[in-house]
Amino acid sequence: MTAVVRDLCDRRPMLELRDVSKSYNGVPALSKVNLDIAPGEILGLLGPNGAGKTTLISLTAGLLAPSGGEIRIGGLDLQTNLLQARRLLGVAPQELGIYLQLTVSQNLRFFARLAGLRRHQITERLETVADALDLRELLHRRAQDLSGGEKRRLHTAAALLHGAKLLLLDEPTAGVDVDTRNHLLGYIRSLAAEGTAVCYATHYLHEVEALDASVAILEGGRVTNRGTVAELIATFDEAVVEITFESTVPPGMATHGRVDDEENILRIRARDPATALSNALASLGDAANRIQAIEVVKPSLESAYLAMTGRRFDPKTQGTDHHRG
Amino acid sequence: MGSLYRSYAIARNDFELLLRESLFMIVLVAMPLVVIAFGQPAYSAVLHQEGYGSANGAEQVVPGMALMFVFFMVTFAGLAFFREHMWNTWDRIRALPVRNHEIMLGKVVPTFVIICVQQTIVFTLGHFLFGLQVRGSVLALICVDLAFAIWLVTFILATVTVCRTFQQVLAVSNLGAILLAGLGGALAPVHDLPSWISPLSPFTPTYWAMRGFNSVLLSGEGLSAVLLPIGVLLAGAAALVIFVSVRFRLDTQKSGVLPGL
Numbered sequence: 001m002t003a004v005v006r007d008l009c010d011r012r013p014m015l016e017l018r019d020v021s022k023s024y025n026g027v028p029a030l031s032k033v034n035l036d037i038a039p040g041e042i043l044g045l046l047g048p049n050g051a052g053k054t055t056l057i058s059l060t061a062g063l064l065a066p067s068g069g070e071i072r073i074g075g076l077d078l079q080t081n082l083l084q085a086r087r088l089l090g091v092a093p094q095e096l097g098i099y100l101q102l103t104v105s106q107n108l109r110f111f112a113r114l115a116g117l118r119r120h121q122i123t124e125r126l127e128t129v130a131d132a133l134d135l136r137e138l139l140h141r142r143a144q145d146l147s148g149g150e151k152r153r154l155h156t157a158a159a160l161l162h163g164a165k166l167l168l169l170d171e172p173t174a175g176v177d178v179d180t181r182n183h184l185l186g187y188i189r190s191l192a193a194e195g196t197a198v199c200y201a202t203h204y205l206h207e208v209e210a211l212d213a214s215v216a217i218l219e220g221g222r223v224t225n226r227g228t229v230a231e232l233i234a235t236f237d238e239a240v241v242e243i244t245f246e247s248t249v250p251p252g253m254a255t256h257g258r259v260d261d262e263e264n265i266l267r268i269r270a271r272d273p274a275t276a277l278s279n280a281l282a283s284l285g286d287a288a289n290r291i292q293a294i295e296v297v298k299p300s301l302e303s304a305y306l307a308m309t310g311r312r313f314d315p316k317t318q319g320t321d322h323h324r325g
Numbered sequence: 326m327g328s329l330y331r332s333y334a335i336a337r338n339d340f341e342l343l344l345r346e347s348l349f350m351i352v353l354v355a356m357p358l359v360v361i362a363f364g365q366p367a368y369s370a371v372l373h374q375e376g377y378g379s380a381n382g383a384e385q386v387v388p389g390m391a392l393m394f395v396f397f398m399v400t401f402a403g404l405a406f407f408r409e410h411m412w413n414t415w416d417r418i419r420a421l422p423v424r425n426h427e428i429m430l431g432k433v434v435p436t437f438v439i440i441c442v443q444q445t446i447v448f449t450l451g452h453f454l455f456g457l458q459v460r461g462s463v464l465a466l467i468c469v470d471l472a473f474a475i476w477l478v479t480f481i482l483a484t485v486t487v488c489r490t491f492q493q494v495l496a497v498s499n500l501g502a503i504l505l506a507g508l509g510g511a512l513a514p515v516h517d518l519p520s521w522i523s524p525l526s527p528f529t530p531t532y533w534a535m536r537g538f539n540s541v542l543l544s545g546e547g548l549s550a551v552l553l554p555i556g557v558l559l560a561g562a563a564a565l566v567i568f569v570s571v572r573f574r575l576d577t578q579k580s581g582v583l584p585g586l
Contacts, residue, residue, distance in 0.1 A: 061420040063576065086422040093420075097413035099338070101345050106338075113334035114421045116327060158417070 012075045014039050014088070014166045014197035015060060020069035022055050022221075029055045030221045032069065037197045039165070042188065044208030044229075045201040047218035048309065053201045054094055056218065057168050060199070061091045073166055087116070090164030092156045094171050094201070100144035104135055104154055107143055108161060115162035125161050132187045133157045134180065149176035156184065160191075167191065167198045173207065185210050205301045215301070217308055225308050229301050236304040239273040240297040242266070243280065250287040256280045264292075269307055273298075331423050335431025339405050343435065349401045353443045357390035358450060364390075365455055371514065377543055384458070385514065387451035388538040392531055393506035395443050395477065396498065402436040402481045403494035410579040411491075425575050433478055440474040460545035469537030469551050472558035476530045479565035486573040490580050510535045533557045 013036040022030040030052045037043045047053050058064045060071060062082050071078040073085040098107050105126070112122040130136045133153045138146060143154060156172045169188070173181045189211060192198055200213060208215060209229055217225040225232060241257070243249075243266045249259045256279070257268035270276035273296045281288055297303045343349065361383070368389075369382030377384070409415035418428060448466075451457035459466055488494045506512050508522065509531020515523055526532040537554035540546040 058416075061416075063416050063419055083422050083424065086420065089420065091417070091420040093413065093416060095413040097417040099342065099412065099414060101342055102338075106341060110334060110338045111417070111421070113337075114331055114418060114423055116331070116422060 012072075013037060014041075014074055015199065016070075016072040016075075017056075017060070018070040018072075020056075020059060020071060021067045022052075022059060022064060023067045028221050030059070030066075033218075033221070033223055035216055035223055035226070037166070037199055039195045039197050040192050042192045042198040042200055042211045042213035044211065044213040044215045045199055045218065046205070046208070046215060046305065051218040052221040053218055054170065055221075057091070057093070057170050057199065057201060060166075060168055061089065061093075062086060087162075088165040089168065090159035090162065090166070091168045092159035092170060092172055094174075096151055096155050098143050098151060098155050098158065101142065103140050103142050104130075104146070105139040107154060108135075108139075108158060111158040112161045117162055122161075125163070129157045129160045132160070132183075134183055149180050152176050153180060153184070165196060167196055167200075169198065170201045171203060172200070173202070173204065181207075205305065209301055217305065219309055232304045232308075233299055233301060236269075236307040237299055238269045238271050238303065238307065239299055240303045240306045241268040241270060241273045241277050241280070242293075242295045242297060242306075243268075243277075243291060244293040244295075246290045246292050250284060250290065253280065253283065253287075256283065267306060269303075328424065328427050331427045332430040332434065335418070335423075335428060336434040339432065339435040342405070342408075343401070343439070346401075349397075349439075352397050353394055353401075353439070354446050357394040357447050358454070360390050360394075361386050361451065361455055371517065372543070375514065375516075380543060381456050381458075383451055383455040384539070384542040387448060387455060387457045388535060388542065389506065389511035391444055391447040391451075392473065392509070392511045392534055393502055394447075395440055396502035396505060398436060398440055398443070398477065399481050399484055399498035399501060400495060401439070402432075402478075403485055403488070403491065403498065405432060405435070406485045407491040407494065407579050415575075415579075419575055428575065429482070429573075433482065436481060437474060437478050440477055441471070444470050444474065457542070459542060461541035461550070462547040465546070465548040465551045466538065466541045468548065468555055469534060469541070469558075472537075472555040472562075473530065473534040476558045476562040476565070479562040479569065480530075482569045482573065483565045486569050488579075489577075505529050505531045508532070530558055530561055 015035070015037040017033050017035040020030060020033045021028065033052075033056065045053050045056070055064065059066050060073070062078050062085065065079070074088045076085040076088070078085050099110070102110070108126050108129070109122055112125060117125060127136070130139060133156060135150075135153055135157055138150060143151060146154065152172065152175050156169065159167060159169070173184060176184070185207060188198055188200070200208070200211065202208060214228045215226070215232055216223050227235070245264045245266070248263045249266045253266055256276075257266050259266055266280070268276045268280060277294065277296070284291075297306060364386045365382040367382070368386040369380065372380035372382060372385055409418065448457065484494055484497050488497065508525050509529040510518070510526060511531050515526045515532065515535075518526065533554040537551040540550040544550070
């Protein structure tokens with residue numbers, strides 16, 4: 001890295017998005033998104049399917065050109081200094097991108113060479129990253145013989161080889177076991193502690209909390225909320241009472257809270273969930289026998305997410321975000 | 326140096342992947358040798374009728390089959406591009422500090438090398454197994470072959486540029502191999518083709534390559550006699566390079582089911 005670039009990196013946010021928009025055939029996927037990530041900050045990128053998370057990551061990686069706005073990495077404009085900016089960037093996309101026919105070592109060496117590492121650097125970095133992601137014993141195994149979690153680790157490792165200053169990780173823990181997940185989260189925390197900025201798209205809210213990450217919530221192509229986990233919970237310092245009915249929410253109950261898109265779940269935000277539930281049940285009368293389930297979500301990132309988006313953050317439904325946007 | 330290093334990394338990766346597939350060696354090398362073995366007596370008779378009394382048929386069938394079967398490199402080289410899209414590694418490469426031309430060079434070099442190796446093997450085995458004699462200049466023969474290899478590489482790039490699915494690449498490869506071999510005189514000498522077909526022959530690269538090969542192998546001529554075929558092949562390659570430069574986009578999405586993957 002040149003002295004100029006290093007100086008820029010020290011003083012500026014590592015990632016700056018200014019009024020970034022992207023449309024596909026006239027359909028907006030992102031609308032005037034503004035977002036900064038500071039060196040050493042981990043940003044948890046959350047949002048429902050189609051919110052624009054993958055588009056945002058693709059734009060930041062320079063894989064897509066924005067329809068409008070400006071993206072800077074380490075102060076470098078992505079459109080005019082793409083190659084230099086990419087030297088600061090490590091990307092692990094959502095879809096696995098590895099060579100199944102090649103060994104773990106061959107895969108890592110290939111991506112390391114492309115990242116510009118020389119032979120002696122490759123060996124050193126490969127060992128560091130392999131240790132960090134528990135791949136050392138697998139170096140000579142073909143990628144196609146690895147388990148799903150091991151493949152995911154290899155996929156993520158390829159983004160870490162050249163010591164990027166900004167990491168874009170799109171669901172890096174999808175399909176990995178608990179130990180690996182904890183190991184990976186720990187490594188990401190240690191990278192952040194060394195000054196690496198991390199943009200971490202995930203379907204697991206507890207990971208955002210475990211990473212002590214700040215949060216940006218994308219919805220409908222816009223950043224609707226941004227802050228630390230503590231700030232968001234403080235902003236939405238209420239529990240959510242969730243009442244699921246066998247069919248649609250009975251008429252009149254919508255005044256108690258918010259009916260979800262499926263029209264069979266009523267969500268009531270309340271500081272005193274017991275009273276709110278008791279009032280709702282009293283209003284229901286005979287319709288109470290149509291209740292299928294009741295759940296109280298205490299103040300947490302999940303209740304804040306619910307309050308902000310009106311949706312549960314369900315990894316089972318969030319995990320299929322293949323749509324570009 | 327850094328630029329060449331990254332192209333080298335891509336080329337090396339492609340070689341490592343290719344070496345794990347034996348199918349392409351069978352198609353490119355074994356199949357033409359089998360056809361040569363079966364076809365040589367018939368081609369010998371044809372060449373005798375045309376006044377080449379000392380010819381044994383290898384002078385027509387060896388270069389003809391070498392050209393026809395090397396055209397299937399369109400499939401294998403196309404695969405090298407398309408599988409990157411299927412494996413999601415294309416965007417991964419693009420997200421690294423690699424310039425577009427470095428990616429292209431890294432992809433092109435293995436293709437060019439394999440074409441040259443295939444031609445060398447088929448011609449060499451044609452000499453030792455089927456008695457192919459180079460009556461003219463070996464240098465001229467090599468130059469014609471190199472010009473055809475350059476044209477074929479640019480044609481492959483153009484095919485990858487135009488095709489959106491791997492099935493389209495397969496269609497171009499299979500149809501192209503037969504059509505260009507037939508029209509260009511690789512299957513049978515051009516003057517033995519039906520009268521409605523032979524006027525089309527000069528519009529094919531195979532015609533010019535075969536014309537160059539015939540000059541050297543049958544007529545015993547040297548470099549000056551093959552300058553025109555070489556010039557036409559390189560002009561065709563230049564036109565394709567211009568087309569690819571204008572039309573090829575690294576961010577174009579490619580799709581298609583890959584055989585056996």
